[in-house]
Amino acid sequence: MRIGLATVKRYLALLSLPPQIQQRISTAEGPARIEAMSILSRTFEHPEDMIEAYDKTTGFSQEIQKQILRASEGDISRVDELVQQAQEGAFDTKMCKGLEGELMCEYIPQELGATVIKLVEEWRGTRTQSAGVRQIARNLKTR
Numbered sequence: 001m002r003i004g005l006a007t008v009k010r011y012l013a014l015l016s017l018p019p020q021i022q023q024r025i026s027t028a029e030g031p032a033r034i035e036a037m038s039i040l041s042r043t044f045e046h047p048e049d050m051i052e053a054y055d056k057t058t059g060f061s062q063e064i065q066k067q068i069l070r071a072s073e074g075d076i077s078r079v080d081e082l083v084q085q086a087q088e089g090a091f092d093t094k095m096c097k098g099l100e101g102e103l104m105c106e107y108i109p110q111e112l113g114a115t116v117i118k119l120v121e122e123w124r125g126t127r128t129q130s131a132g133v134r135q136i137a138r139n140l141k142t143r
Contacts, residue, residue, distance in 0.1 A: 010038035018047040036065045049076040067091045
């Protein structure tokens with residue numbers, strides 16, 4: 001069995017994590033967990049920031065945790081806002097495509113396809129420049 005260079009780099013990055021975090025992680029949580037911790041070690045410079053970011057993101061799935069850490073760009077003051085966005089579903093998105101009135105999406109049941117297309121077309125017709133994407137999503141959720 002060969003181990004790739006990227007895997008070795010991820011594990012070596014864990015050595016720069018504060019001991020308080022090193023004690024809490026293990027391979028039993030899977031390779032994605034190791035990847036998220038590797039991103040944490042490369043994203044934040046100060047151990048206190050690493051611990052704070054870890055504590056604030058640890059309850060999320062590993063994929064969302066990685067997205068929050070990357071989006072923070074090493075600025076601990078951004079983590080609270082990113083966590084809030086993640087709790088609202090901003091990072092848990094799936095890409096769906098439409099083609100001339102047909103919805104091609106494995107995440108939306110086929111029987112809802114026509115309704116989704118109608119809502120998107122309505123949205124396209126009523127959107128304004130000042131409307132935020134999150135607000136529009138909330139409006140669609142409340143229908």
